[in-house]
Amino acid sequence: MPPRIPDIAKVRQLIPPLSQEFHKGQAGRVGIVGGSEDYTGAPYFSGITAMKVGVDLCHIFCEPGAGTVIKAYSPDLIVHPYLRTQEKIGHTSIKEIVDRVSSVFNRLHVLVVGPGLSRDECMIDTAKELVFKAREHNMAVVVDADGLYMVQKYPETVQGYKKAVLTPNIVEFQRLCERMGIESKDHSKDQIAKQLSKALGGVTVVQKGAVDYITNGEEVLQCDVEGGLKRMGGQGDILSGAIAAFLAWGKAYEENLWKHSNEINSKDIAIQEPIEERKGIPDSFLEIEVRAPQTHGSGFSMYTDYEIVCRTNMPLFKFEQSTVRRRYSRFESLKFKLEENDYEIKVPNLPGKTMKNPKQI
Numbered sequence: 001m002p003p004r005i006p007d008i009a010k011v012r013q014l015i016p017p018l019s020q021e022f023h024k025g026q027a028g029r030v031g032i033v034g035g036s037e038d039y040t041g042a043p044y045f046s047g048i049t050a051m052k053v054g055v056d057l058c059h060i061f062c063e064p065g066a067g068t069v070i071k072a073y074s075p076d077l078i079v080h081p082y083l084r085t086q087e088k089i090g091h092t093s094i095k096e097i098v099d100r101v102s103s104v105f106n107r108l109h110v111l112v113v114g115p116g117l118s119r120d121e122c123m124i125d126t127a128k129e130l131v132f133k134a135r136e137h138n139m140a141v142v143v144d145a146d147g148l149y150m151v152q153k154y155p156e157t158v159q160g161y162k163k164a165v166l167t168p169n170i171v172e173f174q175r176l177c178e179r180m181g182i183e184s185k186d187h188s189k190d191q192i193a194k195q196l197s198k199a200l201g202g203v204t205v206v207q208k209g210a211v212d213y214i215t216n217g218e219e220v221l222q223c224d225v226e227g228g229l230k231r232m233g234g235q236g237d238i239l240s241g242a243i244a245a246f247l248a249w250g251k252a253y254e255e256n257l258w259k260h261s262n263e264i265n266s267k268d269i270a271i272q273e274p275i276e277e278r279k280g281i282p283d284s285f286l287e288i289e290v291r292a293p294q295t296h297g298s299g300f301s302m303y304t305d306y307e308i309v310c311r312t313n314m315p316l317f318k319f320e321q322s323t324v325r326r327r328y329s330r331f332e333s334l335k336f337k338l339e340e341n342d343y344e345i346k347v348p349n350l351p352g353k354t355m356k357n358p359k360q361i
Contacts, residue, residue, distance in 0.1 A: 003190045003213060003222035010264055014249045015054070017258055021292060026257055028055030028248030030241070031108040032115060033101070033127055034146070035062025036085065039116030040069040042145060042237045046115040047077050049241030055248050059108065061101050061130075063088070063123070066116065080104070086122040094126050101126075102133040109248040110140045114147020115237045124150050131157045131164075139163070140247040144240040148172045151200075152179045160201030162216070165247070167206045167240055189213055190220045206243070208236065255289070255309055256323040287311040294325075303327055 016027050030050045035043035043066070047058040059078045060070055067081030082100050084092060105111070111134045113127050127150050134141050140163045143151055148168050151158055152175050158164040168176055177184055177192065180199040184192050193207040197217035207213040212223040228235075250269035253260065292307040305327045312321075 001219065003220040006214075006221045006223070010268070011246070013260060013264060014246060014253050014269070016249055016252055019258060021294075022257070023292065025056045025107075026252065026292075028110070028245055028252070029057045029108050030055050030059070030244045030248060031104065031111045032058065032060045032241075033083075033111065033113045033130055034115040034117040035060055035066035035070055035083070036116055036118040036120065036123060037063065037065030039118060040066045040073075041234060042116030044070050044073045044077070045234045045237035046112055046144075046241040046244070048074055049238045050112075050245045050248075051076055051241075053242050053245035055245045059104060061104075062116070083123060083126060085118070085120045087120075089122050094122065094129060097126050098129045098133060101130055102137075105133060105137045105139065108137075108139065109251045110142065110244045112142045112144065112240050112244050114143055114145040114150070115240060117146035117150075119146055119149055124153065128154050128157050135161055135163075140244075140251070141165070142167065142240050142244050142247070144236055148176065152176055155179060155200065158200060158203050162202045162204075164200075164203040165206060165243055166200075166203055167208060167236060167243065169208050169236060173207050190215070190222065194220055206239075208239070254321075 016022070028050070030047070032043045032047045034046070040062075043060045043062060047060050051058050057078065058076070059080060061080045061082055062070060063083040063085055064081040067079050070077060071079045080101070082097055084090075084097060089097075111130070113131055117123050117127055124146070127147060131141055131143075131150075141158070141161070142165045143158065144167045148166060149172075151166065152172075158166070166176070173193075173196070174184070177196055180196060182192060182195050182199060187195070189207065189209070189211075190213045193205050193213045194215045194217055197203055197205045197215050202217045204214065204216050207215075214221040214223070252258075253264065254266060254269060256262075287310070289309040293304050294306075295302060295304045297303060305325050307323060307325050309323050310321065
C-alpha cells in the first residue's frame with residue numbers, strides 16, 4: 001500500500017476547545033529530558049514549542065550547567081536541574097537521579113527525551129532508565145537528537161513500546177537502520193522506514209526529509225508540504241515539542257476531557273492501548289480518576305459533583321472506559337459496591353465535604 005496523506009480533519013479533532021470548565025494542566029503536561037552545559041537551546045525550543053502549540057505546563061529535566069540558562073530564557077518553563085554528567089555526578093548514583101526525576105512522572109502526560117542531552121555516558125544511561133520508568137507509567141515518549149543515539153546504543157529502550165515516537169533525520173535514520181540490520185538498498189524510503197518500525201517492535205518512526213514518512217510498521221503516512229529551505233539547528237527540537245503537544249491532546253481526547261464524536265480510533269492516536277493488550281494487567285483491573293469538581297446551588301441546597309473517569313476490565317462495569325459526573329454520595333455508594341464484591345482495589349477518596357454558614361454564602 002502506497003503512503004497516504006493524513007486526514008487533517010481528524011487531526012483537528014484532537015485539539016481541545018477553550019473551556020472555562022478546564023483547570024490548569026488538563027490541556028497537556030509535557031516533560032523534556034535534556035539540556036547540558038553546552039546545549040541549552042534544544043530543550044528550550046522543544047519545551048516552548050509544546051507550550052506555544054497549546055499545552056499548559058512543561059517541565060525540563062537538565063543538568064545544573066543548563067538549568068539557570070534555560071530559566072533565563074523563559075519563566076513559563078519549570079526547570080529541574082537534576083541530571084548529572086559523568087564528571088559531576090560525584091557520590092550521587094544514577095538510580096537516585098532517576099528516582100528524583102521520575103517522581104514527577106505522575107504529573108506528566110508525555111515525555112520528550114534527547115534535546116540537548118549530550119552523549120555523556122552518565123546522561124545517556126540516565127535517559128535510558130528514565131524511558132523505562134516512563135514505560136512503567138504507560139506514558140507516550142518522543143525520542144529525538146541524542147536520545148536517538150541512546151536508542152542506537154540500547155535498542156531495547158524502546159523495543160516493542162508502541163507509545164514511543166522516534167524522529168530521526170537522514171543521518172540518524174541511517175545509523176538506526178544499520179544498528180537494526182536493515183538493508184536500505186533497492187527499497188523505497190517509505191518501505192525502509194516501515195522496516196525500521198517493525199524491527200523496533202512497532203514504534204512510530206517519523207523519518208524527516210524533503211518528504212516526511214510516518215509509520216507504525218503497518219501503514220505509512222507522508223507529508224510532502226514544502227518546508228523552510230534553511231537548515232539550521234533547533235528545527236528538530238521544535239518538531240519534538242509539537243509532537244508531544246498532540247500526544248498530550250490525544251490522551252485528553254481518549255479520556256473524554258471534552259465532548260466529541262469519539263470517531264478517532266485509539267490506534268490512530270497511539271496513546272491508549274486496549275486494556276487486554278497492556279502488559280501485566282491483573283484479572284480485576286480498575287483505574288479511577290476524579291477531577292473537575294463543580295459546585296451547584298447555594299445555602300443548604302448547595303452540593304458538589306465530580307467528573308469520574310473509569311477504565312476497567314471488571315464484569316461489574318458495562319464499559320471498559322467511561323466518564324460520568326456524580327455527586328459525592330453516589331461516589332461513596334460506588335466504593336461500597338466494590339468492597340461488597342470483595343475486589344482487592346483501592347478507590348481514591350474525594351475531598352471532604354465542606355459546610356459553610358449560609359449567611360456567608
